[in-house]
Amino acid sequence: MVTNPRTALRPHRLRPLNLPQKIEVRTDTSGKPTSIVHRGQVRMIALVRDEWRVNDEWWRDPVARRYVEIISTDGARIVIYEDFIHHGWFLQYTDTSHNTLTNPS
Amino acid sequence: MNSVPTASLVSNNSVCVWIPTFPLRAEERRRPELVGKPTALLELGKTKQLSHVSSYAKRFGVKAGMSVGQAIGLCPPLILVESDPVYYDETFNRLIHRLTRVTPVIEPDELGRVYMGVDGTERLIGSPKDVIRRIDKNLLSVWFGKPNTKRSSKRRWNKPDIALQQQQFTERHRPWRLGWADGKFASWVAASKSPAGQFLIVDKTIQQEFLLKQRIRVLPLNADTHQRLWQLGLKTLRDVTSLPRQSFQIQFGKEGVKLWDLASGTHREPVIGKENPEPIVESIHLATPLSDRSLIANAIERLIERALRNPRRAGWRVRTLQVRAELEYGASWSLNANVKDPSATTAHLLAPLMVKLDRTPPAGGLTEITVALTAFTPGTKELQLFARDSVSSARAGRRRALRWAVREIRTRLSKPMIHHIIEIHPWSRIPERRYALIDFDP
Numbered sequence: 001m002v003t004n005p006r007t008a009l010r011p012h013r014l015r016p017l018n019l020p021q022k023i024e025v026r027t028d029t030s031g032k033p034t035s036i037v038h039r040g041q042v043r044m045i046a047l048v049r050d051e052w053r054v055n056d057e058w059w060r061d062p063v064a065r066r067y068v069e070i071i072s073t074d075g076a077r078i079v080i081y082e083d084f085i086h087h088g089w090f091l092q093y094t095d096t097s098h099n100t101l102t103n104p105s
Numbered sequence: 106m107n108s109v110p111t112a113s114l115v116s117n118n119s120v121c122v123w124i125p126t127f128p129l130r131a132e133e134r135r136r137p138e139l140v141g142k143p144t145a146l147l148e149l150g151k152t153k154q155l156s157h158v159s160s161y162a163k164r165f166g167v168k169a170g171m172s173v174g175q176a177i178g179l180c181p182p183l184i185l186v187e188s189d190p191v192y193y194d195e196t197f198n199r200l201i202h203r204l205t206r207v208t209p210v211i212e213p214d215e216l217g218r219v220y221m222g223v224d225g226t227e228r229l230i231g232s233p234k235d236v237i238r239r240i241d242k243n244l245l246s247v248w249f250g251k252p253n254t255k256r257s258s259k260r261r262w263n264k265p266d267i268a269l270q271q272q273q274f275t276e277r278h279r280p281w282r283l284g285w286a287d288g289k290f291a292s293w294v295a296a297s298k299s300p301a302g303q304f305l306i307v308d309k310t311i312q313q314e315f316l317l318k319q320r321i322r323v324l325p326l327n328a329d330t331h332q333r334l335w336q337l338g339l340k341t342l343r344d345v346t347s348l349p350r351q352s353f354q355i356q357f358g359k360e361g362v363k364l365w366d367l368a369s370g371t372h373r374e375p376v377i378g379k380e381n382p383e384p385i386v387e388s389i390h391l392a393t394p395l396s397d398r399s400l401i402a403n404a405i406e407r408l409i410e411r412a413l414r415n416p417r418r419a420g421w422r423v424r425t426l427q428v429r430a431e432l433e434y435g436a437s438w439s440l441n442a443n444v445k446d447p448s449a450t451t452a453h454l455l456a457p458l459m460v461k462l463d464r465t466p467p468a469g470g471l472t473e474i475t476v477a478l479t480a481f482t483p484g485t486k487e488l489q490l491f492a493r494d495s496v497s498s499a500r501a502g503r504r505r506a507l508r509w510a511v512r513e514i515r516t517r518l519s520k521p522m523i524h525h526i527i528e529i530h531p532w533s534r535i536p537e538r539r540y541a542l543i544d545f546d547p
Contacts, residue, residue, distance in 0.1 A: 014177070014185070014527075014529075014541045014542070014543060015524070015541055015542040015543070016529075016537050016538070016540075016541050017526065017537065017539070017540045017541055017542060018536045018537045018539070018540070019537045020537060054534050054535065056534055056535060057535075063535055092536055092537075093536065
């Protein structure tokens, strides 16, 4: 769900949904994620289900990401990505029916 | 209520009061901070399409019907406002009601456009300019909350009468345009030709010439007919009337004849007002005479409930009501009540009657009780009663419930924690660009 940003409200202000959150990701030698650290909580990765690249909007604010869909050892489906422009890993989405992480917004 | 026109409620001279993009203007009235900003209204029931766009937003290329994503892309500072049809209806009803002070012949056309029959007002008020000024004053008192005290310079008002008079009101920004002419169509054209805050009086002697100069877009055309006329090289009403009426009938059927008649000025539709509502009467015959106070009160309450449910009452609040009763041995008894705050709820209407019942109880058992709702006020604080039909009634009811819920949440949390999800770029490959939240303020 959407977390309260605790900022002063302005009428009709647009608030983007699903904003990514910075996380730490440990990878193996081949670059495959093995665990993620989000808000101090470590979750081990049981399975990498899918991988895809997004290169877009090169004409204004370029986006270059490598998305990885993973299943954690506690069964949650998590989508993370590696950002090649801003360098780092980000949490995009977690399946709320399983996760114990907070869905970023 | 009944809307049977009578001869006295028909007028050839018409004043068209037109407020273009009325919902947007109403929002600006409610939230003055929106004035002069790029604003767009979201389509009712759809959160991804715009229904009305302010002129400032149009400069960025934003258009009605556009998706939110497109609009935000063109105009990043665009302010999105959710539609509040109940408020628009309420505001419009208030304007209409106020205009009855000028003339009883009022014919609302669509939201933001109303025709006023002004035959005979010149005797009561004065010249057409004076009538227009009176209309403007009444509109001002509703729109801005107080009558306008500023006056245009005397020099301007006292110009000698000319056939086509175009005047500017005071500097205060008025969203309405007024047009005076013979018949509804010509008055509408006059209003549409008048800039915001101004009026146009078209004298009968030049009305035909005035109409012939207009472009075909003033005609009530659908897009297809408009395009066909354009492709035929017909750009003005003069072009239309230069062709035989019969050819129009062949090409466009009944609609074509009507268009030709409107263009030539031969078809002058009068303004047809609506009659005031008739009383709503409910009665009950009692087999056993009633004399107990609580039983009488209960019977009156049931009758009020029944009268309020009458579909003719939709959109009206009750201002006065009457209770009549026949007593045993042929006598009668009655109570009248004027409700200070017109209402459409049983409890509000019953309260003053009960006070009177205690003061002047009937002198015998009642054999027949009649309740008559005799005077009404348009519009209401009970939102669903603004409704003109069952759909808008349901919509108004939902809005009301939502408003209460939001108010409660705001009171408890000090913040309106309810948001609406709108689509920005639902097709985007970047998840955070697909949807966004806006504050939900019903």
